[in-house]
Amino acid sequence: MIRKQVESGRPDIVTCLKTCTFRTGESSTVRQYRRKERTFVTAVRLDLNTDGFTYLKWGGTQRCKRGDWLVNNQGDVYTIDAETFERTYQMVSPGLYEKVAPVWAEVAAEPGTIQTKEGSTAYLAGDYIVFNTPDRNDGYAMKAETFRQLYESSGQ
Numbered sequence: 001m002i003r004k005q006v007e008s009g010r011p012d013i014v015t016c017l018k019t020c021t022f023r024t025g026e027s028s029t030v031r032q033y034r035r036k037e038r039t040f041v042t043a044v045r046l047d048l049n050t051d052g053f054t055y056l057k058w059g060g061t062q063r064c065k066r067g068d069w070l071v072n073n074q075g076d077v078y079t080i081d082a083e084t085f086e087r088t089y090q091m092v093s094p095g096l097y098e099k100v101a102p103v104w105a106e107v108a109a110e111p112g113t114i115q116t117k118e119g120s121t122a123y124l125a126g127d128y129i130v131f132n133t134p135d136r137n138d139g140y141a142m143k144a145e146t147f148r149q150l151y152e153s154s155g156q
Helices: 082-088 144-150
Strands: 003-006 011-014 019-022 027-029 029-037 043-047 053-057 062-063 070-073 078-079 090-093 098-101 105-106 112-115 120-123 128-131 139-142 149-155
Touching: 062 078, 062 120, 070 082, 078 082, 082 090, 112 139, 120 139, 128 144, 139 144, 144 149
Parallel strands: none
Antiparallel strands: 003 011, 003 112, 019 027, 029 105, 029 149, 043 070, 043 098, 053 062, 070 078, 090 098, 105 128, 112 120, 128 139
Protein backbone atom coordinates (compact mmCIF):
# COMPACT_ATOMS: atom_id res chain seq x y z
CA MET A 1 0.00 0.00 0.00
CA ILE A 2 1.31 3.49 -0.86
CA ARG A 3 0.34 6.64 0.99
CA LYS A 4 0.65 9.86 -1.00
CA GLN A 5 0.04 13.42 0.15
CA VAL A 6 -2.30 15.35 -2.11
CA GLU A 7 -2.82 19.11 -2.35
CA SER A 8 -5.32 19.07 0.52
CA GLY A 9 -2.54 17.80 2.80
CA ARG A 10 -4.59 14.72 3.72
CA PRO A 11 -3.18 11.28 2.95
CA ASP A 12 -4.57 9.56 -0.12
CA ILE A 13 -4.40 5.79 0.41
CA VAL A 14 -4.13 3.89 -2.84
CA THR A 15 -3.94 0.13 -3.06
CA CYS A 16 -1.62 -0.75 -5.89
CA LEU A 17 -1.45 -3.94 -7.87
CA LYS A 18 0.53 -4.13 -11.11
CA THR A 19 -0.53 -0.61 -12.11
CA CYS A 20 -1.12 2.23 -9.69
CA THR A 21 -3.44 5.07 -10.64
CA PHE A 22 -3.41 8.17 -8.46
CA ARG A 23 -6.03 10.93 -8.34
CA THR A 24 -4.15 12.72 -11.10
CA GLY A 25 -5.15 9.88 -13.42
CA GLU A 26 -1.50 9.04 -14.12
CA SER A 27 -0.57 5.37 -14.39
CA SER A 28 2.79 3.75 -13.82
CA THR A 29 4.02 0.20 -14.22
CA VAL A 30 6.76 -1.56 -12.37
CA ARG A 31 9.77 -3.21 -14.04
CA GLN A 32 11.69 -6.24 -12.85
CA TYR A 33 15.28 -5.82 -11.59
CA ARG A 34 17.91 -8.06 -10.03
CA ARG A 35 20.61 -7.26 -7.51
CA LYS A 36 24.00 -6.71 -9.17
CA GLU A 37 26.49 -9.51 -8.60
CA ARG A 38 28.76 -9.33 -5.58
CA THR A 39 26.74 -6.71 -3.70
CA PHE A 40 26.55 -8.56 -0.39
CA VAL A 41 25.08 -7.50 2.94
CA THR A 42 26.21 -8.35 6.44
CA ALA A 43 23.29 -9.58 8.53
CA VAL A 44 22.44 -11.17 11.85
CA ARG A 45 19.08 -12.55 12.94
CA LEU A 46 17.59 -11.00 16.07
CA ASP A 47 17.17 -14.40 17.70
CA LEU A 48 16.92 -13.19 21.28
CA ASN A 49 14.18 -13.36 23.88
CA THR A 50 12.90 -9.84 23.16
CA ASP A 51 9.79 -8.01 22.11
CA GLY A 52 11.94 -6.18 19.54
CA PHE A 53 12.55 -2.46 19.28
CA THR A 54 11.65 0.67 17.33
CA TYR A 55 13.96 3.18 15.66
CA LEU A 56 13.68 6.28 13.45
CA LYS A 57 14.82 6.01 9.84
CA TRP A 58 13.67 7.13 6.39
CA GLY A 59 11.29 9.72 7.81
CA GLY A 60 9.30 7.24 9.93
CA THR A 61 9.31 4.90 12.90
CA GLN A 62 10.54 1.39 12.05
CA ARG A 63 9.72 -1.72 14.09
CA CYS A 64 11.90 -4.81 14.51
CA LYS A 65 10.54 -7.94 16.12
CA ARG A 66 12.11 -11.15 17.37
CA GLY A 67 13.39 -13.18 14.40
CA ASP A 68 13.85 -10.19 12.07
CA TRP A 69 17.26 -9.45 10.56
CA LEU A 70 19.62 -6.57 11.34
CA VAL A 71 21.34 -5.72 8.04
CA ASN A 72 24.37 -3.61 7.08
CA ASN A 73 23.97 -2.82 3.37
CA GLN A 74 27.16 -1.01 2.34
CA GLY A 75 27.07 1.16 5.47
CA ASP A 76 23.28 1.63 5.58
CA VAL A 77 22.00 -0.25 8.65
CA TYR A 78 18.35 -1.29 8.99
CA THR A 79 16.11 -4.27 9.75
CA ILE A 80 14.28 -6.66 7.42
CA ASP A 81 11.22 -8.73 8.30
CA ALA A 82 12.15 -12.39 8.91
CA GLU A 83 9.86 -13.85 6.24
CA THR A 84 11.04 -11.36 3.61
CA PHE A 85 14.72 -11.93 4.40
CA GLU A 86 14.43 -15.72 4.30
CA ARG A 87 12.54 -15.59 0.99
CA THR A 88 14.84 -13.12 -0.79
CA TYR A 89 18.38 -13.63 0.58
CA GLN A 90 20.84 -16.53 0.45
CA MET A 91 23.81 -17.11 2.77
CA VAL A 92 27.22 -16.76 1.10
CA SER A 93 29.13 -17.43 4.31
CA PRO A 94 28.28 -16.96 8.01
CA GLY A 95 27.05 -13.37 8.41
CA LEU A 96 27.34 -12.58 4.68
CA TYR A 97 24.25 -12.72 2.45
CA GLU A 98 23.27 -11.99 -1.14
CA LYS A 99 19.84 -10.91 -2.34
CA VAL A 100 18.88 -13.53 -4.92
CA ALA A 101 15.19 -12.77 -5.51
CA PRO A 102 14.19 -10.18 -8.12
CA VAL A 103 12.47 -6.92 -7.24
CA TRP A 104 9.93 -4.83 -9.14
CA ALA A 105 10.45 -1.07 -9.11
CA GLU A 106 9.34 2.24 -10.54
CA VAL A 107 10.52 5.82 -10.30
CA ALA A 108 8.32 7.96 -8.06
CA ALA A 109 6.72 10.83 -9.96
CA GLU A 110 5.91 12.75 -6.77
CA PRO A 111 7.00 12.68 -3.12
CA GLY A 112 5.07 10.40 -0.78
CA THR A 113 5.26 7.70 1.87
CA ILE A 114 5.09 3.93 1.51
CA GLN A 115 3.98 1.61 4.30
CA THR A 116 6.53 -1.18 4.80
CA LYS A 117 6.49 -4.32 6.93
CA GLU A 118 8.77 -2.49 9.37
CA GLY A 119 7.05 0.93 9.40
CA SER A 120 6.95 3.64 6.76
CA THR A 121 9.43 5.25 4.38
CA ALA A 122 9.19 8.74 2.91
CA TYR A 123 10.44 9.24 -0.65
CA LEU A 124 10.97 12.12 -3.06
CA ALA A 125 10.17 12.45 -6.75
CA GLY A 126 12.88 10.53 -8.63
CA ASP A 127 13.43 7.97 -5.86
CA TYR A 128 12.57 4.33 -6.56
CA ILE A 129 9.57 2.55 -5.08
CA VAL A 130 10.62 -1.10 -4.84
CA PHE A 131 8.59 -4.25 -4.23
CA ASN A 132 9.72 -7.77 -3.31
CA THR A 133 6.71 -9.28 -5.11
CA PRO A 134 5.26 -8.58 -8.57
CA ASP A 135 1.83 -7.81 -7.07
CA ARG A 136 3.29 -4.66 -5.47
CA ASN A 137 3.26 -6.00 -1.91
CA ASP A 138 6.17 -5.90 0.54
CA GLY A 139 7.40 -2.53 -0.70
CA TYR A 140 9.92 0.09 0.33
CA ALA A 141 11.63 3.16 -1.18
CA MET A 142 15.26 3.83 -2.13
CA LYS A 143 17.20 6.88 -3.25
CA ALA A 144 17.73 6.72 -7.03
CA GLU A 145 21.54 6.74 -6.73
CA THR A 146 21.51 3.83 -4.27
CA PHE A 147 19.06 1.83 -6.38
CA ARG A 148 21.17 2.25 -9.53
CA GLN A 149 24.32 1.17 -7.62
CA LEU A 150 22.70 -2.02 -6.35
CA TYR A 151 20.25 -3.13 -9.07
CA GLU A 152 20.15 -3.74 -12.82
CA SER A 153 17.32 -4.55 -15.20
CA SER A 154 16.54 -8.24 -15.38
CA GLY A 155 15.51 -7.82 -19.01
CA GLN A 156 11.94 -8.92 -18.29
